[in-house]
Structure formats: structure tokens, C-alpha cells
Amino acid sequence: MKIQPVKGTRDFYPREMAVRNWIIDGWKRVSVRNGFEEYDGPIFEYLKMFQIKSGDEIVEQLFSFEDRGGRKLALRPEITPTLARMVNQQINSLPRPIKWFSVPRLFRAERPQKGRLREFFQWNIDIIGVDDVIADAEVIFTTIDYLREVGLKPRDVRVKISSRKLLASALRNIGISKSKLDSLYGLLDKYTKLPSDTFEELLCEQVPDSNMTKKITAFLSAETLSGIPKIVGCNPEVDEAIQELACLYDLLRQMGVSQYCEFDMSIVRGLAYYTGIVFEVYEFAQELRAVGGGGRFDNLLRDFGGPQIPATGMGMGDCVLEILLRDRKLLEKNIPAVQLEYFVAFVDKEFFQKAIEITMKIRSTGYAANFSYKAAGLSKQIKQASEQKVKKCIIIGSEIEKNQLVVKNMTTGEQKTVGIDKFFAELNPELR
Amino acid sequence: MKIQPVKGTRDFYPREMAVRNWIIDGWKRVSVRNGFEEYDGPIFEYLKMFQIKSGDEIVEQLFSFEDRGGRKLALRPEITPTLARMVNQQINSLPRPIKWFSVPRLFRAERPQKGRLREFFQWNIDIIGVDDVIADAEVIFTTIDYLREVGLKPRDVRVKISSRKLLASALRNIGISKSKLDSLYGLLDKYTKLPSDTFEELLCEQVPDSNMTKKITAFLSAETLSGIPKIVGCNPEVDEAIQELACLYDLLRQMGVSQYCEFDMSIVRGLAYYTGIVFEVYEFAQELRAVGGGGRFDNLLRDFGGPQIPATGMGMGDCVLEILLRDRKLLEKNIPAVQLEYFVAFVDKEFFQKAIEITMKIRSTGYAANFSYKAAGLSKQIKQASEQKVKKCIIIGSEIEKNQLVVKNMTTGEQKTVGIDKFFAELNPELR
Numbered sequence: 001m002k003i004q005p006v007k008g009t010r011d012f013y014p015r016e017m018a019v020r021n022w023i024i025d026g027w028k029r030v031s032v033r034n035g036f037e038e039y040d041g042p043i044f045e046y047l048k049m050f051q052i053k054s055g056d057e058i059v060e061q062l063f064s065f066e067d068r069g070g071r072k073l074a075l076r077p078e079i080t081p082t083l084a085r086m087v088n089q090q091i092n093s094l095p096r097p098i099k100w101f102s103v104p105r106l107f108r109a110e111r112p113q114k115g116r117l118r119e120f121f122q123w124n125i126d127i128i129g130v131d132d133v134i135a136d137a138e139v140i141f142t143t144i145d146y147l148r149e150v151g152l153k154p155r156d157v158r159v160k161i162s163s164r165k166l167l168a169s170a171l172r173n174i175g176i177s178k179s180k181l182d183s184l185y186g187l188l189d190k191y192t193k194l195p196s197d198t199f200e201e202l203l204c205e206q207v208p209d210s211n212m213t214k215k216i217t218a219f220l221s222a223e224t225l226s227g228i229p230k231i232v233g234c235n236p237e238v239d240e241a242i243q244e245l246a247c248l249y250d251l252l253r254q255m256g257v258s259q260y261c262e263f264d265m266s267i268v269r270g271l272a273y274y275t276g277i278v279f280e281v282y283e284f285a286q287e288l289r290a291v292g293g294g295g296r297f298d299n300l301l302r303d304f305g306g307p308q309i310p311a312t313g314m315g316m317g318d319c320v321l322e323i324l325l326r327d328r329k330l331l332e333k334n335i336p337a338v339q340l341e342y343f344v345a346f347v348d349k350e351f352f353q354k355a356i357e358i359t360m361k362i363r364s365t366g367y368a369a370n371f372s373y374k375a376a377g378l379s380k381q382i383k384q385a386s387e388q389k390v391k392k393c394i395i396i397g398s399e400i401e402k403n404q405l406v407v408k409n410m411t412t413g414e415q416k417t418v419g420i421d422k423f424f425a426e427l428n429p430e431l432r
Numbered sequence: 433m434k435i436q437p438v439k440g441t442r443d444f445y446p447r448e449m450a451v452r453n454w455i456i457d458g459w460k461r462v463s464v465r466n467g468f469e470e471y472d473g474p475i476f477e478y479l480k481m482f483q484i485k486s487g488d489e490i491v492e493q494l495f496s497f498e499d500r501g502g503r504k505l506a507l508r509p510e511i512t513p514t515l516a517r518m519v520n521q522q523i524n525s526l527p528r529p530i531k532w533f534s535v536p537r538l539f540r541a542e543r544p545q546k547g548r549l550r551e552f553f554q555w556n557i558d559i560i561g562v563d564d565v566i567a568d569a570e571v572i573f574t575t576i577d578y579l580r581e582v583g584l585k586p587r588d589v590r591v592k593i594s595s596r597k598l599l600a601s602a603l604r605n606i607g608i609s610k611s612k613l614d615s616l617y618g619l620l621d622k623y624t625k626l627p628s629d630t631f632e633e634l635l636c637e638q639v640p641d642s643n644m645t646k647k648i649t650a651f652l653s654a655e656t657l658s659g660i661p662k663i664v665g666c667n668p669e670v671d672e673a674i675q676e677l678a679c680l681y682d683l684l685r686q687m688g689v690s691q692y693c694e695f696d697m698s699i700v701r702g703l704a705y706y707t708g709i710v711f712e713v714y715e716f717a718q719e720l721r722a723v724g725g726g727g728r729f730d731n732l733l734r735d736f737g738g739p740q741i742p743a744t745g746m747g748m749g750d751c752v753l754e755i756l757l758r759d760r761k762l763l764e765k766n767i768p769a770v771q772l773e774y775f776v777a778f779v780d781k782e783f784f785q786k787a788i789e790i791t792m793k794i795r796s797t798g799y800a801a802n803f804s805y806k807a808a809g810l811s812k813q814i815k816q817a818s819e820q821k822v823k824k825c826i827i828i829g830s831e832i833e834k835n836q837l838v839v840k841n842m843t844t845g846e847q848k849t850v851g852i853d854k855f856f857a858e859l860n861p862e863l864r
Contacts, residue, residue, distance in 0.1 A: 002737040003480070003484075003736065005474055006505060011473050012470075014532070017472060033799060037446035037449075038449045039449055042442065043507075043539070044495070045437065046435060046438060052435075063497060063499065063505075065496065071438065073495075086443050089443070095816075097805060119474055254785050256792055340467055356683070356687060357686065360573075363466055366461075374562075387527040
């Protein structure tokens, strides 16, 4: 009976696993050096939990099920609701600011597309308890710190930054009523994704006044912060939001990452829950979906039954990132070929026991070693070592009586006889 | 709206995450040095896949659901079926022996109990393509290599070894018909878990002949291999199986781990699919469930539609292991307190920009660093550094004009003024 994997999922053979580990290890290393602590939650939660933040429409994108106790559960499509639940549970004992990261495996019951699978990994970083824009800067810095670390240059990726606060005050100034904002965000988020006439048609449906729609599209394509008041009109809220963006940019410059950043008022983020700075990371030519994105969500903890505590964060999935890294030839270059350090072969069955002993001793120093399981001919064993992409082959033969073994460099083919004690002295893990 | 986690799942706050990472990192490190390569599969697979190996009874223990396309899917309760599927898919291109490991997250819809949760991690190692008992020895060695590495001694854990081949031939010799073996295994597996009178009652139901039941219980409690033929009678198959166990023990001795091992004929493993050596790892006093277990399953790949290729492997979950490690005080000792290397404080707002600059430079050397997000008083910043369990605090003040900063050791309280260049020269990651 032949069985297939479920569509939209991935099998990670050792080669693919090496890529996945390299990406995730990078996320973890960069998070830790930027002062984030790791957390994780369960793979499934109560279904209703995912509706609080993202509304009923998320339910269609969920893998949901009932357990035997009749509980309605769902595989997590994101980790932010779990973060809110966990932080609220221990809100009084957690010192602030809370700087946490996670690399959850997430699930979305969507049709698989390029860069969008039904099962994926997502790097999440969040800072909770800081209302100052410095926290937004720190989140964006950490995001760029990773992109820089893996070799992506400002010519490869752009962090496009905007502000929900500015967007909201600009739209209000233009004359949009507060109650219309949430539904408008969903459309404005598609400004660069839809053909412009389709976008304008949809915009006219929501905003019939053509003077207002002109101002909105002019705002979305504004090229400088300073030009915005001229488009949408002055008021203190617009000024304040522009000031905040300018301050963010100053901080990013001081942090040394401003060359990756640009303002782009068309960055809206679809979800209703953002409240301040928002940003998305795109491949420069913008031919791929967003590599990642995030922003400020000051009301989420409150919406999950906790106190009102400011928060800002970022999420980056592994699928689009991997496509981008592969396209820029940054994967092959950085990922070590699966390589075993040593393979221990023996010239005759009588040396089998000694081969086991030497293998175990090599392993105990921390180096990876295999040995031949079969009393096959030496050339067959060397072939096996070569298939296993081993760096060096140890050959146990009659030299063992003089306490020596043969070390064969599998890259150069060079062979030399070495005393066992000397061999192990040089393996000393302290010297690695 | 307050939301609870689902029962039988765990929230991993940074402290619990550190434990999980330490356990999993150990599993990975030991696997790699013993020559295993990492793989993984999807979290969910077709429901029917899990029935092939474990029969219909497994379905009750599964979290199963339908996707929008009407596919019957289930969260994986084990990874061996995925392993069989993946190996079969690429059977012609994979060099043998295949030595693979994985640390899958698994799910069982059971009532949560001590050491048994609905969501857990399990270390799996498997060797495919070797019929010799050397592969079984290698799997047992690698298992013990991990136990030894985390500080568990032979007085803490025992690897109890038996043989399905011996069990089958002994039962046949005693007079049990071949067709009855599979159902009998399920019962014999409970020999040490059930009260002895309950066990004997159930055994009599399956085997009415009291002479035969006596031989079976005598066999299960046999103290030496050599005594077994006297109990069950001689025949070539019994002899061969005993020889194989003796050979396995010799290998484990040569590998230096026999002090952790003992024969125990009552180790049966419930599942029908084992075909040779079987073993389980128990805490010495056997007050906990098995820490792990495994054995040979030479028919599994064939049952999954592939060729008949021999295989042997082991699985070890994180729940019982963690209880054991905590009980033996091996967790606190080995897991580093969550510690940030540096916290950068500043004596006045005018030094904020310099503090950012120094923080970013520390991070770029690979060390973890945070800085104060607020222009709070210095003592408040130092308090924050202390809450973050930081090792050293960098204080930026007027010394910066002379290119100096203050380094405060947060353990000893000692403070010294250091030149910036000297500070960074000593941070050189090469010297770490």
C-alpha cells in the first residue's frame, strides 16, 4: 500500500532538514543576541481563541477538530493569540519589558501556492510593555539583523514602514468616519496587489466621494513624510504620527540599518488589530509575497482578558524566505554538506572489535563517527565511507599491534600512519 | 475573555523552554556524533497511514479531522509510519545503511497522566538496511550514550533487552500455535504491569493448558539465557535466538555500555510489528513508565508498499525523561539560568544614542545585549538589568568623552572603567 504525503505539507529529508535547521538556527541565534527569550505554546488551542484577534473569517483558514470530550480545537495558524494568553496568565510575575521570541510550526487550511504552504515555520519576536517607538525600532532592527546575517543586502530586501496611527488620522482628516476605518484597511492593504483600476473601482464603492478617493490614493503613494500634510491636511494627530515615524527613522539610522528601510504609506497590514507602526519586508523587486511583517498592537492583551499593555512584534515565515535565499544563491554557500567526520574501516574481520572500540572513543570526544557494520572488503568499506560524505577514513589493520592506525583524507586521498595516542590527543575537543 | 490552554498540552515559558531545548539539543548532539542524519515529516498525515502499522485500535488514540477537500487526516501519534513512507519514496537513491534520527512533536488523544501528555516530543533513531545484530547494538549504544551524557548512571536506568524471535520460538516450542502469537504478545507485554493473579487469570483464558502457562511464566521470569532451553525445550530456532542475544551482549560490552543492560524476557513490546531484538529503558526502581524502547521491525517497509528491508530503531519521549532527570537533580545542575551577557545603561539621556551604538556593536560580536528603553534613573536601569539576570552591566556616562565605559559585574558588584577599544578587543568572538 503506497501512501502519499498530504498536499501542502513537506517531507524533510536530511538535505531539506539541513536547510530548515540552518534557517531556524539563524532565527534563534539572532533573537538571543538581541535579548529575546524563547517560548512556545501547544500546537492546538481552543478554536474560539483564534477568533478573538482575527475574527470569524480566520475559521475558514483553520484545521479544526473536536476531541473526544467535544472540545472545539484548532491547529494554530499563528502564535500571537497564544502569546497573549500566556503573558496574561503570568502578567504579575513577568518582569517588563517582556522580550520573547518563538519559532512555531503553524497551519493554514489554504490552497498551497508558491511561498504559501499549509504547514510552515514562522519566526516571531515581540516586545511587550514598551509604548515608546524605540521598541518598534528594536523589532525592526532585529528583523534586519537576521536578514543581514544571512547575506541579504539592501539591494535584495526592503523594509517598508508605515503607521496605522498616521493612516487613521489621515483618513479621518480626509473625511472618512471612524466606523468605516476597519473595513477600509482590508482594501487599502491591497493597493499595490490589485490592478490600479480594480483597486479604484473597489475604493469608489466604499468611498463614493471622488475628491476623497483621490486624496486617499495620493496619500498611499506619498513619496515623503513632509509632503503628507499637504495631501491630507494638517492636524495635531497627523503631525504626531509623522513625528513618530521620523523618530523611528532616526533610531534605525543610529542602529545602523536605515539603508534597508523606506517609508511606504501603502503598507497597511490587513488585520484590524494593529494600532501604530506597521511594516513589511519585501524582496526588492517585490516579485514575491512579503517575507515578513509586523507592527504595534497595543490592545491585544486587553482583548484577551488582560490589562491594556503596549506591544509590538514581527513574524517571518520560512517559505518565502527560503525561495528568496535560494534565488540569491545564499543557501548552497552557507549550508554545510551533510558530512560525517570519521568512518572507521578494518582490513580484516579480526580487527572488527578494535574498530568498534576506536569508533566509540572518537564519538566520546564529540566528533561524529560511523564504522563498517559488515566484514566487507576494504575497498567496499571505503566506498561506503565515500557515500556517507565522510571527511576522513580511519583504517584499522596490522599497524594496530604497534598502536597505530591509518588516516585517509577522503578529499585529497592522502594516507598516513599515526600513533593512536597522538591521534586522540589531536582530537581533544578543547582544540577544535 | 480569559482562555485556558487545552488539557494535556504544555505552555513553554522561557524557563520550561530552556529545559525542552536542553533535552532536545542533547538528543540531536548524541544522534549526530553517532552518525545519524536528521529528518522530519509533516505534523499530519492521512489517517489510514497510521492504521497500517498499529491497526484500528490506534484510531481511538488519534486526533483526527477532515480537511475542506474531505480528506481524512490525523495528527501523528508516532513518526515511524512517516519514516517508512519517506524511505520507500526514495528507496533507490538512498545509500545504505540509512541511519536517521528525528525529534518529532507527537499527539495522542488520551487522558493525560503522569508522564503521559496529549502533546509531547519523542527522540527517534533508526537504522535501515542492516539485518545483523550490530545495528541493534548501535541503536542501544546510542540510546545509552545519551543517558550517560545527561548524567544518568547504571544505578538510575536499566536497558532491559529481550527478543521477539526467542519469544516466538519459545512459545511455539511450548505448543502455542502461530496464529495465536500476536494476540498473546499484547498480554505478555503486561506481565510486570498487572498484578500476578490478574495476569495469570488472563493468561489462562488465552492458554487453557496449565502446563503451558507455567512454562510461559517461567520463561518470562528466566534469569539467565542459558537456563531458557531447559524451560521451553531445545530447538534450532531457540538456540539461534539465544545466540543472537549473546552476540548482542558481547557487542554492547565491546562498546562499553553493558553495565546499563540486562536481559529480561518479560520485555515484549505491545505492537505486533516487532520481529527481533526488543528493549525498553526503565528507571531503576521501575516506578515510572518506560523512558523509551524499541527493537527490530524487518517487515515495516514492505507493509508500507516498499521492498523487504531490515530495520531497527528506538523512541524516547520527553515527559518521563524529564520527570526522571528532575528527580535525579540533573536538570537544575545542567541548564544554564536564562542569562543575558550585557545590559547597556546610561547616566543621562544625552548618552542614549551612544548606548544604542554600543549595544549594537556588542550584538554584532555575537554576545547577547539589551539596553534601557527609557531615560530612567541609573539605579532603575541597574534594577532592570538585574531582573533580566544579566552578567554584566555597561554604564555609559561622561567617561565616553575619553572613549571609556564602565563595566559592572552584576555577580560581584565590582565596577571598572575600560577603554572602548580594549573592551571590544576582548569581546572578539574568536577569543570566546
